[in-house]
Amino acid sequence: MGVESQRVEEFRRTEEPYYLPIGNEVSLFEAAYNARLPVMLKGPTGCGKTRFVEHMSWRLGRTLITVACHEDLTASDLVGKYTLQNDATVWQDGPLTTAVKSGGIAYLDEVVEARKDTTVVIHPLTDDRRVLPIEKKGEIVQAPGDFMLVISYNPGYQSVLKDLKHSTKQRFVAIEFDYPKPELEQTILQEEAGIDADTASKLVKIGEKVRNLRTHGLEEGVSTRLLVYAGQLIAGGVDPVEACESTICKPITDDVEMQRSIIEIIATQF
């Protein structure tokens, strides 16, 4: 096994990541994988998109290379670049090239944040060509059959200035996520945070009520991830009200009155 292969193997999950399906997303993803179609995961922050991809990579037995996209991420960062090593110039594959060559799953998280030139390398990978052009090397890498491109996209964050082009959107199978239904969310909290059903149920109710404040001053409701954090703090012995204030109230808003109303919601449960 070469060094490169060893490096890629580090991205293979050996244990099953916990994931509770909220709909038909697992079967849809499997069908897309089998049909060699790229997938776009849409949904609010903290609703389980990344966990879902991790779960699917384990389920399909593929390596998972995740790239957290940001506004300075260029096509070169994804594909690779020449670097100086001693007196020589050496080509270094980027994460996307590594994923393509190894036939794993490449997951571009919040792809809309990346620079526009990244679409140049994404587009040929997402149609029937399934190739990755490496311009600097004058090389084209053909993606193997088991390679899959997955992107995530949070519609709530987008604006006129930052949105995916339709020509990009229409290359993906979209799987839409939202916060789980109360009974499912309660199960997730119990499993992930290790709390009892009653505490989980209360946290779910708080989450549900706080999410009602979207469009009333909150950009997004409290995520399942934050509810899990609250549960973990409570399981660790923190007072439930304090745990909720630190994980549910303060991270999502700086508006003092909004914070006070959320604290009152918390107080109705604990």
Added chain:
Amino acid sequence: MTFGPGVGNVGMYVAREMLVSVPEDQRENYLRMVEEISDLKYQLGVEVARQLPRLLAQSDPELVRQYLTQVSIVAKLGWKSGVEVAKQLPDLYEAPDPELAANYVEIIEHATKGTAESAENIELAAELSRLEKEIQEMEPKVKRAQELRTELSAHDRRDEKRKKHAVELATALPPLLARLRPRHRPTYLAQVQRVAGADPEASLEAADTLLDLLNGERVSHEGANEWVNRGLDVLERNKEVGRGYFRLGSKYSLQVLEELREGLALKSVARVLKLYATALSGRDIAIRSTEDMNSLEIYTADHIVLPADMRVFDDERQNFAAYKVATAQGAGRIEFGTYAFDLDEISDTVDAIRTKYWS
């Protein structure tokens, strides 16, 4: 030139070179004579100091005395003539005709003294001086008279304005009294009367404001009394600012009101309660004050009506809890549609209930 000893009280110094030219036994005498003549005019002293050494050198005390006398006579009539005479006389004393100097002095004396018209001028000048002195003495009285005139005029204007505002108050008060809740009447009348006594214009503002404050239960009777007390203090310092106070148009006035307010004001927690109700029910709910009740259809829209102040408890936290309970009740009513039924559908509803509970 170097300075010699000081002479007299006019700040004159005799040049040392000049003093040296005076015989030593005459120097003291010289300085005394210069001092005496310089009392008439400083410039005269300078000229005499310059000429005297020449006369003293002749060792003729009579001549010196004559010189000083003649110079003094002319100088008393006109100091400039005196300076010129002091300068010319020593030369004239040396003329062959001994009368020449005396004639010269006599001519200059007459020329300086002038005619009878000049004497009349002197009298006129004296009279003018006397009158000017009297006018000067009168000036503070004239100034005070002007001040009194202005003050009386301002009093008249204020009095006129006061009467005008009293008429306005007479017109405005009855409709306000008609709107006043009877139990507030004694307090209201007493407070309006106090302000009207101080400034009828301010009382117009106070009458309006007190009506809202008392009817709206925003202050107790004691609170109204204190609010007026503070306003009268402001009014005493500055009428305009005081009127603003009674109009609730000043920050201080609102601060005092807030200080006197008992319980928790709805407006200070309205947004928190709105968000709370919205979160509970999932509906966009508005919070309204009971003061807005006239303009609202209470049970037909997504709003919760709450009292403008919560005074159930002494403690703000508990008063907020009371608001919260009322808000939660209102949110439940809206969420589950307590009043959302149509009278036309009531028979169906009755049937449904009968079927559910009695079948």
